[in-house]
Structure formats: C-alpha cells, structure tokens
Amino acid sequence: MASGRKRSAPRRPSGERVTKRPKLRPASAFQYRALIPARHEIRLLEVLPARPDSRVTARLFHVSLDDTPQFDALIYGAELLTRFPVNRNLRRALDGLRFPDRPRVLWIDAICINQADYAEREQQVKLMRRIYSAAQRVCAWVDHGVVPTLRVFDDLQRLGESVEIQDIYDPEYWYPVADIFRNPYWHRLWIQQELILAQHIDVYCRRHRFNGQKLLLFQQKAHDGTFQPSRVDDPRRKLRTYMKGTYDKEGRRAETKSKENLRLNIEARDRIRQLCLTKEHVPKKVWEDLLSLYRSTNAPVYADVFYGGISQAKRAISWAQQRSQDSSGPDLPPEQQRGSLLALFAQSRSLMMTDPRDRVYGVLGLVTDTDPDAVRVDYAMPLPRVFSQVFQLYIRRYQSLSFLCKSNDLAGECLPDHEFPSWMPVRQGTVSATIGASRASGGFKADNARIDPETCILSAEGVMVDAISFVGDREPFGIQPVTYWLEKLEHYCRRVWPASGAGPLYEREDVTELLFPLMTPGRHRRTWRAEKLTPEQRLDTVRSLIRACSRADRRGFSVSDAVYGGYTPVDLLTLDQRMRCRQLHATLLDATFLGTKGGRLATVRIDDATEVGDQVWIILGCNMPIILRPVEGTHGDRYSVVGPVIIQGLMDGEGVRGLSMTDEGQISRECLRRIELQ
Incomplete structure (x- = not known):
C-alpha cells in the first residue's frame, strides 16, 4: 500500500493517508506516528467511498478505546507480519x-499495527479483547466463492426456527454451506480468538454477505452430538465428516492423506490380528513398526477449534467470565476451568499460526483466570521461556501441578527446532478426565513449587513410593483377539502376584478396574450417558466377551468387533454389554500394563517410554502418581518426567497417608524430598 501525490479526498492533518497501488512496500517505508499506551490508543483506517474495482484510498488516524470510538473490525485471514501485508x-x-x-472506518491488525515496531505489536496484542469487543461489527472475510441463489441459503436463514439440519435426509443438500467451513480460514488461531470475542459478525464470501449468527449456528448444529451415540443414518454424521478433514494444520488439502491413512490403518490392523492368531514369535521391531503405523494413521488430520465451534466457545468463555466475577460460588477444580490460560494453550496446539509463541499470545483475549498483563509478550523470547509462563501462572493461581498428569501427544504438534523440559507438555491435549477422578496427593497443594524463569527447571516436593519392575508389550489390545490379550494380562498378573492361587487373576476387582475408564461419576454420566460400572458389571463384561469368542464365526473375535459389529450370530452380546465394551475398548487402545517392585499392577499410555527402574512418585499438588527417571550425574535430586500412571492403591491418597504431620495438619517437611524436574 503506497501513498500517491494525487488525493481523492482532502488531506487531514491528524491522520496518516494510505492509498493502494499494485506493488507492496515495507512497513518501515511508511511513517507511523507512535501510539500512546496509557490512553489505550489504536489506529483506525478510514476507507473512502468509490466504485468497485477502483483504487482503494484510505487514511489512518488515532483514537482512544476509552472514548468509545465507532468502527468495524476486519478479519481476513493474515497473521501479524513484519511487512505491510496488502x-x-x-x-x-x-x-x-x-x-x-x-466512508467506512475499519480496524485491520495488519495495517493498524506497525508491524515493524515489536514494542507496539506486543502492547496491541494485549488490547485484542477490548478491540474486538468494542467493534460494532466484525467482518469475517473468507476467500470462498458461493452461489447465493441456491435454495439452501434460504433455508440457512430459517435454521433453528422452521428448519433443522436433520429434517433433510440427504446431507449433500447442505454441502454448499458446509463448503464455507472447509476453508482453512476457520482454523487460524487469531481468527478463532477474534470471532469468539466479536459481538456481531457478518461473514463475507467475497462480495456476498451472510448473517454470521446463522452460519455459526449451522456449524454448531452440524457438530452437536459429535461425542454422543447417534444413528448411523443421521445426516449430521456425514455432514461432520465432510466439513472436517479438508485441510491439515499447515492449510494443505488432506483428503488424499485421509484416504491413504484409512488404507494403511486397515492393513496394519489386519496384520496385527494375523500375527496374534498364528502365535508365532514376532520380533519386537515388527511389533513396534506395526503399532506405530496403526496409531499414526488412526489420528485425525484436521485441525481443532476451541470448544468445538465458535458458538460453543462464546458460551463457554462468557460463562467462565461471569463465574470469575461471582465470588459467592465454590471454586471449580483447575481441570474444570473454562477459558483458563492452560486449557486454551492446550487446545491451540493444532491451530494454524505463523509464530508458535502465539499459542500463548494469541489466546490472551479469551483468558478468564489470568490477568493478561501478567504475561510478558516478547516475540524475541526463546519459545520454552514463553511457554513456561503459562505453567508458572497456573501454579501461582491454583497451587497445582496437574499439568504433569498429561503426557505429550507424540502425534501432535512437533517443534523440532526447540528443546523443551520433560515436565512441560507442549503437545498435550485437553485435560484428561482421569485427573479429576484421582487424588493421589491427598489434597495437599504445591505451595512451594516454582519454575526458574531462565533455566525452566521446575522445583517441587514429593515422595517416592515404588519403582517399575517390568513393562508389558506395547500392543493395541482393543483390536487383538480377546483370548490373546487376556492370556497376556493373566501373565502380567502372575508376575506381580506370583504366590497367588488358581485364577484367572484378571477377574480380580482391582484388575478389572484398570480395564475401564477412571472418571468421577458425574463425568462418566456426561461422557458415556450411563452410570459407572460396578465391579460385578465389569466382570460380567469380560466374561461375556469370552462366551462370545466361542460362538462367533469370526476367527480372532476382538473388543473392536464387539463394539462395531459385523459378526454372526448378531446376538452374541446384548446391547447393554456392547455399550460397556465401548468403555473397555477406549481403555485398551491406549494402555500398556506394567508391574512394580511393591507388588502393584498399573497402566500407562501406550506411547509413554516407561522403562524398568523408573520410579513412581507422589508429588504435592499433582492428582496422579507420576513416573520419574533420575538424571545421571545429579546426585539423585534431578529427574525427567516420563508421564502419569494409573496404579492400584495410589489413586486415592494412600501414598501420602501415614506420613508425619504437623499440628496444623500439614505434611512434615522431613518426610518430603525437594526435587528438580528438567
């Protein structure tokens, strides 16, 4: 955007005139006047009227957000850059x-912020919430062509009133609307934040304007029930699949990749099943390669969005903001906080962004549990130090180390050019439901935990309670024959309890408990639409699978078969038993069994690199037991974090019971060790 000598409107001394010419020019070539941070100043762009396709003429001028200026905001899909990005x-x-x-007055981040001035960029980032909340209207510009005369767009305007998505059996009828959401525009981090903050939204598909509220309602209704059981012929299922998977995190088309992943996944699954049935000796490397192929091709290739969609995120953030201002109600546990800095940081991991630092800076406008001014915005700061602020603020706010309970997702975002501490789950998903159901540290908080801002070493207090004696094979039991993995499980039980009598030991109550999701009763009802299984129901589910194996016509009957069907006779399992098998299937696909020197059976995530000799610790402020590995040459006070563990007898605070207590009911410090996690 260059300035011309001839002007289509009088020069205004208080403003900075800008005109559009075909060639671009560095931002440094345009003289921005400095903003005044104390007045919460921003620049606005006044675009002068003209006929379509003519030269764009505009001027920049300063306003203070404290004066309630009138303007619209434009979101067109560019990140903050260091050149004038016209x-x-x-x-x-x-x-x-x-x-x-x-004239039309607009706020456009790429123009209204001096991209060459890092100090200004950092100051303006913290004003994003106020800017987008103050805009009279946010214009979402999607570079996508539509045919607005199609009847489906008339039905879109009546959606939620006289029309519902499922009223029309053929989901392809809605594809012209769904195509708008297949654009990578919706998976950009900054756009996610800006749309969530917007009060009123108009969506422009090039020159065609749509009611943003109706479009976002369509997105919400198409995704409603994503994690709930639904009819196979529900048109929303096919519509959801169509809306997802078009682009990966880098904005590349991923439909071909999805089809290839499906083919490779089926091949790996069939090969694993065949090897289990033949019972031949399988080299460890073969198992590892097959497992890696199966798991990598089982992962989705599409980017996530905050809370499943813009409308849901708006409600979640609004609810959390209201709750944070209401001091009369009880505080929610950290893992249940909506809009927390840690939760938004976790959810942003697969969104599209230019600079990974925006995983922190690009969500500050949405944060409900942290003062954005407490975050140092500095694009020159090393990435591990930027990320460490998230966890230090979390410790300060909640006296909790529950983020240690979330393992890094090896299939998630990878930042090969940066080295992160082992305790920092930079590729973590949303907080696991298991964390809320475990009370390993007995309610004691991490009051003395801290993170060194320079080295990013986390200091904490804890007690070692056990050590790993063996690690089972990392195999996907959910797709393997039931008889095969039950034999393996019985073998593991015999190694942990060699003096036990006749079995099967896998029918023990404490063993079947490991086979099903660990959740609080309330979370279990919301997730599975059913009450938690009793020990008797868990045992009945396992025995019903054994009976089904003897009657099924499919050789190598698996839990996956029980969940998805496809076998005869069709009445091998009741509907209730099949629904319980869904829970079992979810656990077995992601669990590796291990034993401890203290005679305990446990499970870890199948990707966690647990080794014999690793130690099991209870760390104050951490809900789950954590596996740590001593760092050589550090005299036993420095460790790396391997990951959380579900281990019998330590999930309810038993690990800290019996320790010496002070008169105030606190753990005596002599019973604890102060350790450093790197």
Missing part, C-alpha cells in the same frame, strides 16, 4: 467492504 486477499476485502457513498 496482499490480494486484503485488496479484495477492502474493495468489497467499502461503501459506495460514504
């Missing part, structure tokens, strides 16, 4: 949004 997409947006008969 690209073709922005040129189209300015041309399509300007009025023919009067």
Whole structure:
C-alpha cells in the first residue's frame, strides 16, 4: 500500500493517508506516528467511498478505546507480519467492504499495527479483547466463492426456527454451506480468538454477505452430538465428516492423506490380528513398526477449534467470565476451568499460526483466570521461556501441578527446532478426565513449587513410593483377539502376584478396574450417558466377551468387533454389554500394563517410554502418581518426567497417608524430598 501525490479526498492533518497501488512496500517505508499506551490508543483506517474495482484510498488516524470510538473490525485471514501485508486477499476485502457513498472506518491488525515496531505489536496484542469487543461489527472475510441463489441459503436463514439440519435426509443438500467451513480460514488461531470475542459478525464470501449468527449456528448444529451415540443414518454424521478433514494444520488439502491413512490403518490392523492368531514369535521391531503405523494413521488430520465451534466457545468463555466475577460460588477444580490460560494453550496446539509463541499470545483475549498483563509478550523470547509462563501462572493461581498428569501427544504438534523440559507438555491435549477422578496427593497443594524463569527447571516436593519392575508389550489390545490379550494380562498378573492361587487373576476387582475408564461419576454420566460400572458389571463384561469368542464365526473375535459389529450370530452380546465394551475398548487402545517392585499392577499410555527402574512418585499438588527417571550425574535430586500412571492403591491418597504431620495438619517437611524436574 503506497501513498500517491494525487488525493481523492482532502488531506487531514491528524491522520496518516494510505492509498493502494499494485506493488507492496515495507512497513518501515511508511511513517507511523507512535501510539500512546496509557490512553489505550489504536489506529483506525478510514476507507473512502468509490466504485468497485477502483483504487482503494484510505487514511489512518488515532483514537482512544476509552472514548468509545465507532468502527468495524476486519478479519481476513493474515497473521501479524513484519511487512505491510496488502496482499490480494486484503485488496479484495477492502474493495468489497467499502461503501459506495460514504466512508467506512475499519480496524485491520495488519495495517493498524506497525508491524515493524515489536514494542507496539506486543502492547496491541494485549488490547485484542477490548478491540474486538468494542467493534460494532466484525467482518469475517473468507476467500470462498458461493452461489447465493441456491435454495439452501434460504433455508440457512430459517435454521433453528422452521428448519433443522436433520429434517433433510440427504446431507449433500447442505454441502454448499458446509463448503464455507472447509476453508482453512476457520482454523487460524487469531481468527478463532477474534470471532469468539466479536459481538456481531457478518461473514463475507467475497462480495456476498451472510448473517454470521446463522452460519455459526449451522456449524454448531452440524457438530452437536459429535461425542454422543447417534444413528448411523443421521445426516449430521456425514455432514461432520465432510466439513472436517479438508485441510491439515499447515492449510494443505488432506483428503488424499485421509484416504491413504484409512488404507494403511486397515492393513496394519489386519496384520496385527494375523500375527496374534498364528502365535508365532514376532520380533519386537515388527511389533513396534506395526503399532506405530496403526496409531499414526488412526489420528485425525484436521485441525481443532476451541470448544468445538465458535458458538460453543462464546458460551463457554462468557460463562467462565461471569463465574470469575461471582465470588459467592465454590471454586471449580483447575481441570474444570473454562477459558483458563492452560486449557486454551492446550487446545491451540493444532491451530494454524505463523509464530508458535502465539499459542500463548494469541489466546490472551479469551483468558478468564489470568490477568493478561501478567504475561510478558516478547516475540524475541526463546519459545520454552514463553511457554513456561503459562505453567508458572497456573501454579501461582491454583497451587497445582496437574499439568504433569498429561503426557505429550507424540502425534501432535512437533517443534523440532526447540528443546523443551520433560515436565512441560507442549503437545498435550485437553485435560484428561482421569485427573479429576484421582487424588493421589491427598489434597495437599504445591505451595512451594516454582519454575526458574531462565533455566525452566521446575522445583517441587514429593515422595517416592515404588519403582517399575517390568513393562508389558506395547500392543493395541482393543483390536487383538480377546483370548490373546487376556492370556497376556493373566501373565502380567502372575508376575506381580506370583504366590497367588488358581485364577484367572484378571477377574480380580482391582484388575478389572484398570480395564475401564477412571472418571468421577458425574463425568462418566456426561461422557458415556450411563452410570459407572460396578465391579460385578465389569466382570460380567469380560466374561461375556469370552462366551462370545466361542460362538462367533469370526476367527480372532476382538473388543473392536464387539463394539462395531459385523459378526454372526448378531446376538452374541446384548446391547447393554456392547455399550460397556465401548468403555473397555477406549481403555485398551491406549494402555500398556506394567508391574512394580511393591507388588502393584498399573497402566500407562501406550506411547509413554516407561522403562524398568523408573520410579513412581507422589508429588504435592499433582492428582496422579507420576513416573520419574533420575538424571545421571545429579546426585539423585534431578529427574525427567516420563508421564502419569494409573496404579492400584495410589489413586486415592494412600501414598501420602501415614506420613508425619504437623499440628496444623500439614505434611512434615522431613518426610518430603525437594526435587528438580528438567
């Protein structure tokens, strides 16, 4: 965007005039006047009226957000850059949004922020919530062509009133609307934040404007029930599949990759089943390669969105903000906080962004449990130090180390150019439901935990309670024959309890408990639409699978078969038993069994690199037992974090019971060791 000598409107001394020419120019070539942070100043762009496809003429001027200025905000899909980014997409947006008969005042981050001034960028990032909340209207510009005369767009305007998605049996009828959401635009981190903050949204598909509220309602209704059982012929299932999977995190088309993943996944699953049935000796490397192929091709290739969609995120953030201002109600556990800095940081891991630091800076406008001013915005700061702020603020706010309970997802975002501490789950998913159901540290908080801002070493207090004696094979039991993995499980039980009498030992109550999801009763009802299984129901589920194996016509009957069907006779399992098998299947696909020197059976995530000799610790402020590995040459006070463990007898605080207590009911410090996690 260059400045010309001839002006289509009088020069205004208080403003900075900008005109559009075909060639781009560095931001440094344009003289921005400095903003005044104390007045919460921003720049606005006044786009002068003109006919379509003519030269865009505009001026920049300063306003204070404290004076309630009138403006609209444009979100056109560019990240904060270091050059004046008047690209073709922005040129189209300015041309399509300007009025023919009067000026239009817009806020556009790429123009209204001096991208060459890092201090200004960092200051303006913290104003994002106020800017997008103050805008009269947010214009979401999607570079996507539509045919607005199609009847489906008329039905879109009546959605939620006289029309519902499932009213029309053929989901392809809705594809012209769904196509709008297949654009990578919706998976950009900054756009997610800006749309969630917006009060009123107009969506522009090039020159065609749509009611943003109706479009976001369509997104919400298409995704409703994603994690709930639904009819196979429900049109929303096919519509959801169509809306997802078009682009991966880098914005590349991923449909071909999805089909290839499905083919490889089926091949790996069939090969694993065949090897289990033949019972031949299988080299460890073969198992590892097959397992790696199966798990990597089983992962989705599409990016996530905050809370499943813009409308859901708006409600979640609004609810959390209201709750944070209401001091009369009880505090929610950290893992249940909506809009927490840690939760938003975790959810942003697969969204599209130019700079990974925006996983922190790009969500500050949504945060409900942290003062954004407490976060140092510095794009020159090393990435591990930027991320460590999230966890240090979490410790300060909650006196909790529950983030140690979430293992790094090896299939998630990878940042090979940066070295992160082992305790920092930079690729973590959302907080696991298991964390809320465990009370390993007995309610004691991490009051003395801290993170060194320079080295990023986490200091904590804890007690070692056990050590790993063996690690079972990392195999996907959910797709393996039931008889095969039950034999393996019986073998593991015999190694832990060699003096036990006749079995089967896998029918023990404490063993079947490991086979099903560990959740609080309330979370279990919300997730599975059923009450938690009793010990008797768990045992009945396992025995019903054994009976089904003897009657099924499919050789190598698996839990996966029980869940998805496809076998005869069809009445091998009751509907209730099949629903219980869904829970068993979810656990077995992601669990590796291990034993401890203290005679305990446990499970870890199948990807966790647990080794014999690793130690089991209870750390104050951490809900789950954690496996640590001593760092050589550090005299036993420095460890690396391997991951959380579900282990019998330690999930309810038994690990800290019996320790010496002070008169105030606190653990005597002599019973604890102060350790460093690197």
